[in-house]
Amino acid sequence: HRLDPRVKIILSIIFIISLFIITKFSGYVFILLFILGSICISKIPLGYIFKGLKPILVILILTVGLNIFFTPGGILLASIGPLKITSNGVRLALFMGLRLIFLIVGTSLLTLTTSPIALTDGIESLLNPFRRIGMPAHELAMMMTIALRFIPTLLEETDKIMKAQIARGADFESGNLMKRAKNLIPLLVPLFISAFRRADELAVAMEARCYRGGINRTKLKQLKVTTIDYIAILVTSILVIILIWNRFWPW
Amino acid sequence: MREKDFKRLVYIALMTALITVGTMVIQIPTPYTKGYVNIGDSFIFLSASILGPFAGFISGGVGSALADLLSGYAVWAPWTFVIKGVEGLIVALLLKKRSAKKSFVRIAVFILAAIWMVFGYYIGGAVMYGFKAALADVPGNIIQGIGSVIIGSILVESLSRIKYFKDLKQG
């Protein structure tokens, strides 16, 4: 939780890459340990993490199913009509399934422990070294901050405009795709105009508050890499080394 | 920073927020299937056609990736960033070159961008859970693509008739 957002982002990327390094089941043991450890430290209730898995349930079943039935080779275990279950199939299915689960759990750990604002700060600071080659790091971060700030406002606005048009007899719920698309116009046009009007006003307000881009700008909250961050980096590095080493294990 | 660039930055930011909102909440149920088409892609088309390539790429990529993050599909966020970003880029670059005033040109460009979107997500899915399983997402994405092209074209058409946006495009 308290890790520097930059460290978290980098570690998550390393984690995802390391998932694809793994070629053997034994590698997953380490991943499992690593994830369980992270969950314990983050103190996020397991329920939340399982909730994150729900939306991918269908694709998970599909992945497992398809791999079970359509992987040739290995010992034939059972067959249902033309569908054959082979040992290779079971292996691959389990393998892919686990990879997917770990992928989801790992990334949801990042998003559950890091606020989008912290992520934005992290991204800005990570991109900063690339400024010299023309990467607009500050502008990107500023933009993301403003976007995050206005998402709830625009959500509310959407609801308001929708209700106002329904009160004028607009119908958002029937007809074919073409008709529905047309029916959305009374919602979408005012929403756009509202967004641009807000942008105009916000730009003036920012100017009045001495905004002049990223030049010479300081920050209230400085990002600092602390001991915990170094420990986290160390642990993750060990994991990666083990996983690479794991590729040469016989099982 | 010049004043114009700075205003542009705020426009892109609001467009980004709008794309996130459009992806997350403005959905129309598709008839026959039980799926939904969200407005996100149509907003990307619009952002790209009004604000240009840089804005199309950034607002498309960031806005859609944020929607993924906020609705718990964090795994998809990096893929989405690239796929939707390039989607916006395609629209902006192609519309810039050709006479974008003709609506059939515009629709063709939107279709192309939608095809890229379907293809991109297929590749993403394939890397994450295999080529076969990834096929499962394709029909849904195709419907999303078709819906987006329809809504996007109607939207750009009706907005281009409003004076406010005519001024915006010039200035």
Added chain:
Amino acid sequence: MENIIMARDLTFSYETGNEENKKKIVLNSLNIDLEEGKFIAIIGHNGSGKSTLAKHFNALLMPTEGDVYVNGMNTKDSAHVWDIRQTAGMVFQNPDNQLVATVVEEDVAFGPENLGIDPKEIRKRVDFALNAVDMFKYKDSAPHMLSGGQKQRIAIAGVIAMRPQCIILDEPTAMLDPMGRKEVINTIQRLNKENGITIILITHFMEEAVLADRVIVMDDGNIALDGTPKEVFKEVKKLKDLGLDVPQVTELAYKLKQEGIDIPTEILTVDEMVRFICQYK
């Protein structure tokens, strides 16, 4: 007393593109001196030029002719733009469209961050500013969870954190409910009295203008009336002709006078009226 803002022959006009009436004059050769430490209200109907005038005080707009000086600095002098904006901070009408960050304290820090101030100093200023508008306990909230009045106070805090000598508020209460309006007005009154910050309040609500030290009435880019609230509001008929209101008791006094009652027309508050009528008891 020092003048914090001075306008000299300030004219602002723009091309309309309309054939017959090519130039639209929004501000017509204005001369204004605003004294430091005062609470000044500017009233006038929509389109009278008051918002345009306010934007000149913050160097958001430049005069077509004439000059505006903020603390002696000419707004046309581009070297001083940032000093001017820091000296004369600005708060706008829509509380939603002026907050930048997703967390209250980060929004308040936005101005000082732009000025390149040391983080430790920013921390101090943010805490001070949040306390000044009585919003310290909301420092970690998200702006969209706050009421309109609270958002507007955060916007004021954002200006305070830049250590301004003067705050210009462009209809800050127009979109608020009576409670939010009261919060904002109490806050700016306190900042004026306790911190000595000059307040320039543009408003449509006469009960707010009554609280000021000086009221300026704008009409079609000109100054129609200028003086203390008592001097200005006794011109009931003129104000009504300009499309403005007067407080109900002032209107009552005016009407009683027309009926031949010997009543001072300078009555602005309920108390003053009560005192007058009680004389006859």
Added chain:
Amino acid sequence: MSIQVENISFIYNEGTPFESEALKDVSFTIEDNEFVGIIGHTGSGKSTLIQHLNGLLKPTSGRITINGIDITSTKNLKNIRREVGIVFQYPEHQLFEETIYKDIAFGPSNLGLPDDEIKMRVFEAMKTVGLDVSMKDMSPFELSGGERRRVAIAGVLSMMPKILILDEPTAGLDPRGRDEILGKIKEIHEKYEMTTILVSHSMEDIAKLVNKIIVMHEGKVSLIGTPREVFKNVEKLEQMGLGVPQITYLMRDLRKNGIELPDDILTVDEAKRCILEYLRGV
């Protein structure tokens, strides 16, 4: 048209951690052709309440009957919505068409009316709100704020509702704009004999216009009655964060000082009359 609201309650986000009760056991009756004011501070449930009156929200419990039809159980909300028009706060933000004419025509064309009927209605609505018919082909986005708001109000009037609900129609306008819009609303109420409901923060406006006030507080109806009755409860209204017209304060303070004056004065002219009487009588 009359409205009966019987014991309605409404819970937002029921069953989630964000659950909140916006309306608690609200009941009242509005008779045909009444002009009703609803007051209450932000969060008192006013907005939630008016959204119930044309079926945009469904009560968690309770019943709403409009002209004898129970709208909480009927499926055909379209019919209710053509009878009950709502002008939301800042209605100009819902404009979307390229011309004023088309925007005002949006409502009636959703009702499936023939073209000449729509045309007639649009022109009539424009005249009613004080827009010149020659403006019909202008873009609404070229207009001033006050004019845009009139276009939006005309967009609801053109549906010819029998009940008109306006949520703070004067918010953000200057005094002249306020007076003009309120004048129009009064005219509409009288000319079309519409049952009118006005939500407002301005006690002065409410006192001038309506013949019945409903005071909302924390999701409940806290006071209901004629303006004279309601504004007598100065202390109670103040406790709720509301006020009364300045003139009512004046009369109260005068009475406190032992001057015998009636306690139900609402307007400047009424006050003038009775103070003159008093002063001349001394």
